[in-house]
Amino acid sequence: LDVSRVRFNDDDLAPLSPRAARALDAMVALEAGAIANLDEGRMVGHYWLRASGRAPLGVNPTAISEGEKAVHAFAKGVRAGEVVGRRGPFEHVVHIGIGGSALGPQLLCEACGDISGPITPHFLDNADPDSVDRLLALLHGALDRTLVSVVSKSGLTPTTMHLTMELEAAFQRQGLDFACQAVATTVGGSDLEIRAREENWLASFPMWDWVGGRTSITSAVGLLPGALTGVDVKAFLDGAATMDRLTRVPDASSNPAVLLALMWYLVGNGRGDKRMVILPYKDRLALFPRYVQQLVMESVGKERDRSGVVVHQGLTVYGNKGSTDQHTYLQQLRDGTPDFFVTVVHVGEDRQGPELEVIPGATLGDHLFGNLEATRNALYERGRDVITIRIADLSPTSLGALVALYERAVGIYAELIDVNAYNQPGVVKAAAEPIIELQQAAVQHVRNARQPVTAEEVAIAIGRPEAVETVYKVLARLAGHSNRGIVARAGDVPFAERFHADRVRTVVT
């Protein structure tokens, strides 16, 4: 971690020292089992996933290591063609999960998975029916060799469950038994876990209530897809464990997580005044900025501090990869609004394949590094601050270290600005549900109406006059599809359509 291109001096750091010390104390309490997620009354223990011996009373270290072993054994069996579906070895895995249950696994597979191994991973992370269709088209003829991995901590996540139903229906259409090709990752005793047991799914892996979605990459959530695609997940956990040790160091000046958090604080005045642009110079790390975006923004983007004072905190993160992004928005970074700082990630090792000089004495990798170094220098000269993180190679070990570094830096930064890093009160996970209920009521009313009705009439009739716009959109949307049982009759002016039921054509269920 190189902060030599961030403009600060020791006088800036001094006043923060007592706060940094308190932040480290808070991390000690966290790791000892403090109830840090007050909203849900939960401990926050992703650190115990890579050092089960540190789990506090009430958390069973054996269960942690047994869970890890089960993932290992299962993935090894699948890859060896020993754990099979009804019709032979698996060739694909469809990972179904949203938010933290998607991004971490995707990062791990993309950064460290084998590109031509026996198992090809696919991800469904959104309620987009189009993506289900496209994935099924891609898997056409291969569904009988496809493992479906359903990930939901609570076992109730609507989108995850809906996507699972879609896959199940596709299996049924082809006369395939879903259960014998499905696995679940969920908290013990959840609806999903019970269902997997009762329906005799192929396997079930444990998730823990003390692990949040955005820090679940070192749980079975990340380890299972990682191991299935050939990632050495043991090395990944070891890398994270090593970084955990290095970032527990009480001397703030030699603790990289503290240093990183202090830089964020100083650059953005503890208010997130500057955006964090992350540029990993390695295509395989292209998802890393989005991973950090989720980790940071969901953790520190809070309305109130822990005393309840309205603070509207946040730290915006974006970025894709260097040098690609140099050709997209570096123009603005160099010349435009100075409202950001940059973090470049430099990977020492270039490649495994044959080396080639593209000009005398210089390879493609030399040019990639040249781009990094030139960009870092140019931005600094223009008055922008640049943090540099260097890893010798991109391996499961270094990725584990990188993830653990940011996890702890976020925890420390949240302490510095006094917000709770472990809740997400602003995210209504069931965001769609009230709209769906409105839709159901509106459709019911249209079906029962004796004559075509306007959206306004429907909204008033169902007691939601204030929601007339949404009622209109919902009905117009259904009428725009030929099989949803609602027909629109054009009105004289926009939004004056009248809707009635189409009793002939209704949705296929």
Next chain:
Amino acid sequence: LDVSRVRFNDDDLAPLSPRAARALDAMVALEAGAIANLDEGRMVGHYWLRASGRAPLGVNPTAISEGEKAVHAFAKGVRAGEVVGRRGPFEHVVHIGIGGSALGPQLLCEACGDISGPITPHFLDNADPDSVDRLLALLHGALDRTLVSVVSKSGLTPTTMHLTMELEAAFQRQGLDFACQAVATTVGGSDLEIRAREENWLASFPMWDWVGGRTSITSAVGLLPGALTGVDVKAFLDGAATMDRLTRVPDASSNPAVLLALMWYLVGNGRGDKRMVILPYKDRLALFPRYVQQLVMESVGKERDRSGVVVHQGLTVYGNKGSTDQHTYLQQLRDGTPDFFVTVVHVGEDRQGPELEVIPGATLGDHLFGNLEATRNALYERGRDVITIRIADLSPTSLGALVALYERAVGIYAELIDVNAYNQPGVVKAAAEPIIELQQAAVQHVRNARQPVTAEEVAIAIGRPEAVETVYKVLARLAGHSNRGIVARAGDVPFAERFHADRVRTVVT
């Protein structure tokens, strides 16, 4: 385009009307062939690509339509298995290009390409040797059925040319003839065009000096990979042409591009004070926010206005896709720093595949819309502004319209804030080259030195004492690879390593 959830009133718009009118006049001049890219003394004519009859004197409309036809005929032949390599029909295309020559093509293929057609597209857009290796691993055994498409306007872009050398070397290693599987897209008379002609490449397609990289998606740069992957590129051009017509309307109040640009201006006080978060609720549009990011940030992120006054303008864009992003950073958007506005893209059509009710009366698509509507409402209630763009379906036509809408909105916004939208003075395209020259000089010195030398000694000896840090990094980097001819001998303290030549093992060329 729905701006009903943006807080403004007609009094805010009135003072901007004269400027909006002047902006439209400037667009008329642009389309009539004004030299808008003053830095390079060029016209800016991407509009003529979809209406060649509008090309001004000096631009040959027949050449534009002939170019388009050539792309069509070639792609049709490849897809039909009539245009073939030495060993039969093509199955893959590797598109090599950077910046605008990569992002537009990727967007077009991902949004509208056929997922299980005869040609699978792959993209190399970065100087990352690792990605070359991974792509070659993926294409193992299929290189003889792989078309390589090299895109460089100037025909000199270093990264593009280096990636081409890498592919050429891979072909050679397998005894394959590169030329008969390679095509070029470049300006007539460029080095690349001459080379393609002399080496008898399979085909060459025209690019025009009046088309900038970030607006090249409707040139052969985008059309070729699009057509190869089954996109109806004629419909794509028609969609763009239709939007061009709709956004030439002089009455600002019924011109969607003017309205969009005015919203950006009002929300951000003409200073980009708020970040533009783009959330398309359709996975196939996940690259759209990055496409707009490049288009907007490279166009308006400028140090000076057109009078030369230092203004440090910019308009930061980020985003990925809804509802996925609701689980990553919506927490901060709802509760945190109110330093942004949101644009949601709503696609009417859900899917082509069989419909399924995931709860009584409601499908997955209903839930996706429910997420969009709930998020839009929740953000607005919290005081955030939301622009909504609705397209009936995601087709080549609507994508063309969307692209043309943003292209023109950016041009108009740049007029409103008085910056040149068509240059990129801050982007030193050859960023890596000075570092590579330093590397060559440093290596030369180490090779000739009689004894191991420190980075500082090298930097002084080559007359670059100020660059000692980069000299150190370059030599340490080379020494970190076993085949680059440089060895490091550890020093007493960090950075005190001494470097010497390794005359036995040198780079494979």
